[in-house]
Amino acid sequence: MPQKSRLNFNRRHFLQSKFSYRINPINSVFTAEVLAICVAIDELAIVDKDILILSDSFSALNSLKNINIHSTYVIQRLASKLFVRQTFNQNITFLWVPGDSEILWNEKTDSLAKNTTELSQFIEWISPEDVIANLKKQSYLISETNYFSSKYYNLIGNFPDIGTITKWTQNRRLLVSSAE
Numbered sequence: 001m002p003q004k005s006r007l008n009f010n011r012r013h014f015l016q017s018k019f020s021y022r023i024n025p026i027n028s029v030f031t032a033e034v035l036a037i038c039v040a041i042d043e044l045a046i047v048d049k050d051i052l053i054l055s056d057s058f059s060a061l062n063s064l065k066n067i068n069i070h071s072t073y074v075i076q077r078l079a080s081k082l083f084v085r086q087t088f089n090q091n092i093t094f095l096w097v098p099g100d101s102e103i104l105w106n107e108k109t110d111s112l113a114k115n116t117t118e119l120s121q122f123i124e125w126i127s128p129e130d131v132i133a134n135l136k137k138q139s140y141l142i143s144e145t146n147y148f149s150s151k152y153y154n155l156i157g158n159f160p161d162i163g164t165i166t167k168w169t170q171n172r173r174l175l176v177s178s179a180e
Contacts, residue, residue: 019043022122026134031127033057034064034074039123041081041092050091056099064094074127 021039023032037053037060044051055061063075064082071079085092097103147153 024126026126026130028130031074033060038078052093054095054097056097061094061096072129
């Protein structure tokens with residue numbers, strides 16, 4: 001069920017207009033930031049005009065700058081959109097701005113994000129990397145829940161963590177090194 005994660009943009013072309021989108025909550029913040037740039041490029045389809053995109057997502061811009069065959073699908077999607085625009089001789093320039101830096105357009109976009117409602121358009125795209133991460137997390141939680149409710153938990157107890165193991169192995173390392 002789509003909720004929580006939202007994309008928002010602000011553009012100015014003749015008259016100021018705004019557009020907002022919701023995304024699936026499975027998507028990570030990184031994916032949301034890159035999708036925001038993708039949708040901004042789509043929405044800002046102004047012929048014969050270059051585009052300047054301000055972003056407070058350093059990781060998204062850095063991933064785009066260092067794109068390779070192992071880059072995430074959402075970065076590859078953004079790169080393909082940029083390539084299409086480049087074939088039409090449209091320049092798109094990215095500028096990183098620090099978040100919460102009181103830059104007017106960045107603040108307006110953040111404000112729009114907080115006011116996005118369930119009536120906003122929904123982008124059904126989900127990053128494969130985020131699906132895999134979500135499945136891993138669910139798998140771990142299910143395994144942990146099953147273990148804690150099993151008869152083995154009563155017999156064994158909690159699995160030792162690294163802090164507990166270190167206490168047990170500290171003297172053992174001294175004995176091994178002195179035996180050599």
